[in-house]
Amino acid sequence: MTSDNTTAKANLGHAAVNRIGYGAMQLAGPGVFGPPADPENAKAVLRHAVASGVDHIDTAQIYGPDVVNDLIREALHPYPEGLVLATKVGGARDAQGGWLPAGEPDSLKAQVEENLRSLRVERLDLVNLRRFERDFPDAPAPALADQLGALVELRDEGKIDMIGISNARLETVREAIDLAGVVCVQNAYSILDRTDDDIVDLARERGVAFVPFFPLGSAFLAGGGPARIAADEHIGAVAAKHGVAPSQIALAWLLARYERMLLIPGTASIAHLDENLAVGAIELDAEDLARLDKVQP
Template identity: 45%
Template sequence: MTDATHAATFKLGTRSVTRMGYGAMQLAGPHVFGPPKDRAAAVAVLRAAVERGITHIDTSDFYGPHVTNQIIREALAPYPDTLTIVTKVGAKRGDDASWNVASSAAELESAVHDNLRNLGRDVLDVVNYRAMFNVSGPGEGDIEAPLTALAELQAKGLIRHIGLSNVTARQIAQGRTITDIVCVQNLYNLAHRHDEALIDQLAGDGVAYVPFFPLGGFTPLQADALSRTAEQCDATPMQVALAWLLQRAPNMLLIPGTSSVAHLEQNIASVDLRLPDDALAALDTIAAANAQGSGASHERH
């Protein structure tokens, strides 16, 4: 484990961000649709995140839709200069809460302007293109047209940096021939470790890797090894799962979401949790057991 793995910050394009960030998806209503039950609590947890030093917030205007970005603006504008907000485009919500592809040049431009308007910003720090070729995870497909469209918006000064979400290694390679890619956001956690080689490659290139569903998805990770390790380390299973990710690679940026200030503080505390080698070995059994089973489906992000 290198000292860099334990560093508190990482360079995301030209921005230095805390490796422990905050994901705003849970601030919307059930199924990431509609308003939250307690808007005041959502505002409070965002303000607490920034007050406690988090400088990386992940969101999208299709959360709600529009809901999380509007809450972020209410809670945090005018924004601190140190705060980096990362958003996503490439999908839209149906009236029935469905998740639908929205990757044409016109749809992407509209989504960028929606994010700008609802966040109250003149330029977006990072925009991730969310590929939608496969509903259950990354699927192969050509991303030249949408990436070119985003690169044109970047040239117009509406976007500082571009990233990719829900993508394969081949798509990342294609994307990097079109524009600089500063981050990759895919499903990855203790149980779902399909991107092992990719993470190491991106780390070598100085590209951030942002695991979504770091705690297993809408259904939290449940494993005897995780529970035992948490007890051994005098921590919660959630803290152990987050600490494991931070120790996995120096380019790992975390965006766990919560609507609770108490849970937020627990997540932040995981930054200081160092897992010993025997604990890391025990946690590796979770992925092995998952691979032997029927396999969990990738939940949509």
């Protein structure tokens, strides 16, 4: 049972975007560190995404760092009307490519300025505040109100259009919606990791978008998310019924979970990009969803 949902849209704040976007993180070198081996291929992937209807691209200055935003600018500037570029602030990289918190309000403002310069825009469509409360739960961290206050100041100045929250706990998401009117939550979520079911429910209740990262489960964790999806008997059975790949069923499950679930699967391959975009034409029925409920997280 399928229908052509490739151009189905949902609201990301006040912007209506196609529900399948593109995450640009994988355009950097291995480990999201350094430049890609083939920059021209990376730019070709970006151009193909936009030509195929993608109007929501997720990026960050720390991808590389200082690599992916440059590729986006070189490939797509001047940007087509209606393209939403979402970036994130709150993190930094060390010399070995490790991920570090950088969430002090003044640092957040400086990171916004870096994104403005590298993307060559006067206003960022969406800035996600990346929290590290799950990575370093016992470490001191800037107050959420101070962090959001800095971003709201920039929103008032016209340098940011919309604000989101990333990698946050339930109570943080609730507070961010109340304090700053955040329009989206960007957390890890997949058919293999439903830890944030309660945050998806809150997003539905408050009318904000949910943008899952690691939509196929994290390849960095034990068991490897994509490999586990490919081996799962329940996902495999539904995939065989629809004549598609197991990874496509895992993405389609996310679309079925919430009408404002927006996907940003990443790839450095045009063929894989087309496979991801084709997920919009898969419609899971009640029997499929019941079968997929049996997948063990």
